[in-house]
Amino acid sequence: MSFTIAIDGPAAAGKGTVSKGVAAHFGFAHLDTGLLYRAVGRRVLAGEEPVAAARALSQADLERQDLRSAEVAQAASKVAVIPEVRAALVDFQRDFARREGGAVLDGRDIGTVICPDAEVKLFVTASPEVRAERRYLELTGKGADVTRDQILAEVRERDARDTERSTAPLKPAEDAVLLDTSDLSIEEALAKAVSVIEERLGQRG
Secondary structure, three states, X not given: OOOEEEEXXXXXXXXXXXXXXXXXXXXXXXXXXXXXXXXXXXXXXOOOOHHHHHHOOOHHHHOOOOOOOHHHHXXXXXXXXXXXXXXXXXHHHHHHHOOOOOEEEEEOOHHHHHOOOOOEEEEEEOOHHHHHHHHHHHXXXXXXXXXHHHHHHHHHHHHHHHHHOOOOOOOXXXXXXXXXXXXXXXXXXXXXXXXXXXXXXXXXX
16 A cells, blocks of 8 residues: 655754654654755765756765754755756655555655645644744754854745745645644644544545
8 A cells, every 4th residue: 555645844843753753653654855955965065066966866875964964954955946956856755655555755845746646745834933942952952052043044044945946835735734833742743643644544444
């Protein structure tokens, strides 16, 4: 059985946490598609041309330990606006989505572009202030020297770039279920997501 769950949303909204939890709950494979763009961004920071970097991407690139840095995140957002980069990564994502046993993909254009026929689409969001605070706590917990104002500015800048790009802008699919995590705990957000998915699975059964 193939069953695709598309989870989109802006940075630090909790979509990665929800996606991993959902995949674990149902025993589905999980792909953080943002890692694809981070891996391309990292190769660009090392001096490669963006489109060539995207076409040469390998599984080993996705397993590097330095993909979560703020520098790589900014580079990822910049290469993600390049249509040729996005096109080079589409097939990788679609093949993953239709694998047997079910798949969860999280990103920014899964429900709208990559998997418009996904059985379940969730759009996980939260206010910029809440997302900035989460990212601030995450980064300072790792010893980063950042300020709350700096992180909030970066969140808003990235939101603008992601929502205003001409190719595959960040937006909910028309049939996506909105999940606002601003006032939810991780457990509450995951429970809501699981409930939506179980309903859809029941409809198929």
